[in-house]
Amino acid sequence: xxxxxxxxxxxxxxxxxxxxxxxxxxxxxxxxxxxxxxxxxxxxxxxxxxxxxxxxxxxxxxxxxxxxxxxxxxxxxxxxxxxxxxxxxxxxxxxxxxxxxxxxxxxxxxxxxxxxxxxxxxxxxxxxxxxxxxxxxxxxxxxxxxxxxxxxxxxxxxxxxxxxxxxxxxxxxxxxxxxxxxxxxxxxxxxxxxxxxxxxxxxxxxxxxxxxxxxxxxxxxxxxxxxxxxxxxxxxxxxxxxxxxxxxxxxxxxxxxxxxxxxxxxxxxxxxxxxxxxxxxxxxxxxxxxxxxxxxxxxxxxxxxxxxxxxxxxxxxxxxxxxxxxxxxxxxxxxxxxxxxxxxxxxxxxxxxxxxxxxxxxxxxxxxxxxxxxxxxxxxxxxxxxxxxxx
Numbered sequence: 001x002x003x004x005x006x007x008x009x010x011x012x013x014x015x016x017x018x019x020x021x022x023x024x025x026x027x028x029x030x031x032x033x034x035x036x037x038x039x040x041x042x043x044x045x046x047x048x049x050x051x052x053x054x055x056x057x058x059x060x061x062x063x064x065x066x067x068x069x070x071x072x073x074x075x076x077x078x079x080x081x082x083x084x085x086x087x088x089x090x091x092x093x094x095x096x097x098x099x100x101x102x103x104x105x106x107x108x109x110x111x112x113x114x115x116x117x118x119x120x121x122x123x124x125x126x127x128x129x130x131x132x133x134x135x136x137x138x139x140x141x142x143x144x145x146x147x148x149x150x151x152x153x154x155x156x157x158x159x160x161x162x163x164x165x166x167x168x169x170x171x172x173x174x175x176x177x178x179x180x181x182x183x184x185x186x187x188x189x190x191x192x193x194x195x196x197x198x199x200x201x202x203x204x205x206x207x208x209x210x211x212x213x214x215x216x217x218x219x220x221x222x223x224x225x226x227x228x229x230x231x232x233x234x235x236x237x238x239x240x241x242x243x244x245x246x247x248x249x250x251x252x253x254x255x256x257x258x259x260x261x262x263x264x265x266x267x268x269x270x271x272x273x274x275x276x277x278x279x280x281x282x283x284x285x286x287x288x289x290x291x292x293x294x295x296x297x298x299x300x301x302x303x304x305x306x307x308x309x310x311x312x313x314x315x316x317x318x319x320x321x322x323x324x325x326x327x328x329x330x331x332x333x334x335x336x337x338x339x340x341x342x343x344x345x346x347x348x349x350x351x352x353x354x355x356x357x358x359x360x361x362x363x364x365x366x367x368x369x370x371x372x373x374x375x376x377x378x379x380x381x382x383x384x385x386x387x388x389x390x391x
Contacts, residue, residue: 061111063099075106078182082110084151085181093167094144095181117163117177124164124212127174131216137164138209140176145201149194154185157204252322259318266308266315273304 069075082098085091101108118126124134141162148155161179166172 061097062114063109064112065107065109069106073182075103075108077186079108080186081153081182081184082108084153085148088147088151090147091144093175093177094140095178113165113167113177115165115167115169117165117179119160120162120164120176121159121212123174125215128219129216131213131220134209134212134216137174137176138205141178141205142201144176144178145205146194146198148181148184149187149197149201150192152187152189152192153181154187154197155181156183156185157201157208159208162208252325255318256322259315259322262311263315266311270305270308273308 066078069078079098079101082096085095086098097111099109099111120137124137129137141157145155145157155178158180163177163179164174165177166174
């Protein structure tokens, strides 16, 4: 028990200043000397660690006391394995940490993650991890086992001893945790051969993760099949839409063929009419006894020509409707239909160039109109001359 301190006298100004100074301003060592209760250096560091939240590990780790050992287990082996693992920084997040041990009571204290440790297979299925993420977990296990082996600890891989946990509630990543590390085998560091051990470790890891990989393949195959069905339905919809467009195009093609057939028939009829007009003109020149009948016949030809013109107007409207729907077609020499000159405007020396060109509806109409106009004018002139001769 500390003895009471003497009251400071007036002759000691320094002691009075220290006593009257606030507690935070007095050095810690002076406080220890005044209270006669010095603290060890280790105790000071522990106090500082508990005061500094950033240096404290109590938020992430929880302590667990191990006192009951199974039959055949050695307390010294457990402690030796945990001490070896404690010296490896790469395994800090993947194995338990040894805090303290008491050989007398055969107990030791280890730290586990404060977050729940969930069995590997159950967590993988719950999260629906992809094949790539499972391979990342396999890589974590391989590196951890290799690091333990190179430090003299052979870890026995069993599926029920592998866990996943989240470092924090807001963190979506999962870390691998190795359970039952105290059941590992201690090895002589001088007799280690990782090349021989690697095949055995890889075989154990493959057997452990084979069910998960098969399950992942099945899930991904089901997703791919579902995606393929959706793509097939979309393709079927597009095909049906295209079929409707194709049917419409076929109907328009039939319409265009009908227009061309009617135009061809009208050309034949116009040629026959022109032949008839030519015959009438010859009769007018050779016979002056029947001018009235020739005049009537000429008027019939004129009426037929007007009827043909109206039919050509109808055909032209139908053709223009198709052109507006599909656009102005280009010929073989990339010239549009509106750029093609009329056949009636060509000169004899241009016939060689026009011979191989495909005539359009506008060409046919212009040719018909120009021919009919010339024939009608010739008939009227002949009839007027014939009338003057008859009188």
